[in-house]
Amino acid sequence: MAVMLRFDCFRNLPSVASLVTTRGGGVSLAPYESLDAALHVGDDPRSVEINRAIIARELGVDCVVYMNQIHGDRIVLIDKPPPTPPECDAMISNQPNIALAVLSADCVPLLFFDPVNRAIGAAHAGWRGSAALIAVKTIEAMRDRFGSKPSDIIAGIAPAICGKCYEVKDAVKNEWRKLPDYLRIALKDNRLDLPLANRLQLNAIGVLDRNIETMPLCTYENDDFFSYRRANPTGRFASIIALRS
Numbered sequence: 001m002a003v004m005l006r007f008d009c010f011r012n013l014p015s016v017a018s019l020v021t022t023r024g025g026g027v028s029l030a031p032y033e034s035l036d037a038a039l040h041v042g043d044d045p046r047s048v049e050i051n052r053a054i055i056a057r058e059l060g061v062d063c064v065v066y067m068n069q070i071h072g073d074r075i076v077l078i079d080k081p082p083p084t085p086p087e088c089d090a091m092i093s094n095q096p097n098i099a100l101a102v103l104s105a106d107c108v109p110l111l112f113f114d115p116v117n118r119a120i121g122a123a124h125a126g127w128r129g130s131a132a133l134i135a136v137k138t139i140e141a142m143r144d145r146f147g148s149k150p151s152d153i154i155a156g157i158a159p160a161i162c163g164k165c166y167e168v169k170d171a172v173k174n175e176w177r178k179l180p181d182y183l184r185i186a187l188k189d190n191r192l193d194l195p196l197a198n199r200l201q202l203n204a205i206g207v208l209d210r211n212i213e214t215m216p217l218c219t220y221e222n223d224d225f226f227s228y229r230r231a232n233p234t235g236r237f238a239s240i241i242a243l244r245s
């Protein structure tokens, strides 16, 4: 089992460090075995700190900022290592050697890189965040703050639950029916395709489809990833991006 995955779109860029962790290669015990990166799920915090050190070493960046994710659409600018985890679901930065991490177990992790203005973003998009258009808002924040043009941005969509496996309740369906037309493509019968929904949002704001890479792995079907729908409690894997100096 591959312990860490890399996006092809970021792999050969000397100015970017990026990886997506799996369940393998850490020290946490069941039901968090083994590379759990989350402090809020009931795992032993000492194990999580060791796991986070393993992840930072593999990434080659000492400072990795993890969010206190709240299924909202708040975006925080990271210009120095924060003293405590920011309460938000997306971060943007143009500072080298400060990595931005998204924790997930079925939700969609999104990583962004603007090679022209040397800026990055990372967002966590579950059904609520996706309905709140967090992908669009994160790109807008990069544009407003760093002058990023959507057509320059390279985007990675890390493993998440797929549209075949993600059955939603009527209340969720009704919320999704209020969204822009193009997003309804992601809603079929009682199933919601969150990776597609985020890809469509990125297209709508001007991120070119050829600049978007989706890792074609379903977290629910693939035991290499933590999946909240498959097992609860469970751990969280991390999707991370950083600028190198």
Ligand SMILES: [Zn+2]
Residues within 6 Å of the ligand: 161, 162, 163, 164, 165, 166, 218, 219, 220, 221
């Ligand atoms: Zn699936």
